Amino acid sequence: MDLQNLGYALTQVAHNFGAVAVLGGSLGALWRSPQLESERVLGWLVCIGWAIQIASGSLFGAISFHYYGRFPDISGIAVMSLIIKVMCASGGFFLAALYLWRAAAWPVARRRRIWLTMSGLSAAALTAAAFLRWFS
Numbered sequence: 001m002d003l004q005n006l007g008y009a010l011t012q013v014a015h016n017f018g019a020v021a022v023l024g025g026s027l028g029a030l031w032r033s034p035q036l037e038s039e040r041v042l043g044w045l046v047c048i049g050w051a052i053q054i055a056s057g058s059l060f061g062a063i064s065f066h067y068y069g070r071f072p073d074i075s076g077i078a079v080m081s082l083i084i085k086v087m088c089a090s091g092g093f094f095l096a097a098l099y100l101w102r103a104a105a106w107p108v109a110r111r112r113r114i115w116l117t118m119s120g121l122s123a124a125a126l127t128a129a130a131f132l133r134w135f136s
């Protein structure tokens with residue numbers, strides 16, 4: 001059993017499902033008619049999804065470092081795409097945590113703005129992910 005490939009593949013599984021959770025959860029909340037109880041369930045899903053993205057994204061780097069003694073040799077556009085992903089994930093996690101903490105006191109319009117922003121952050125991160133494979 002090749003532990004490096006297995007570790008990488010399992011990390012990618014978590015990373016893929018995390019991506020589905022943040023985009024799907026945010027769009028799902030926008031799509032349904034506003035209702036705080038069910039939105040909070042989606043809030044947890046999305047918050048956990050962002051945390052999974054940060055943890056699994058870091059694990060990719062840790063696995064490379066463990067096996068090769070250095071991080072993957074990326075530059076230029078790929079580095080930019082990674083920075084965008086880290087910013088989206090940190091911002092998204094912050095917004096989701098803030099939502100879970102404060103949303104009960106917020107008007108519907110503010111709740112929808114947060115869901116819209118998290119949808120945008122998810123879409124931006126997914127788009128940036130494609131440019132991680134830009135080698136030059």
Ligand code: HEM
Binds near residue numbers: 015085129
């Ligand atoms: C701290 C934040 C993040 C870090 C450090 C990170 C890191 C990475 C790394 C290193 C890879 C490359 C894996 C490989 O070798 O193929 C990757 C792939 C990927 N990431 Fe992230 N990621 C982060 C956040 C996100 C977010 C928020 C999303 C989407 C919502 C996302 C979606 C993807 C997708 C779809 C891939 C697969 C791309 C492909 O195979 O072409 N990532 N990520």
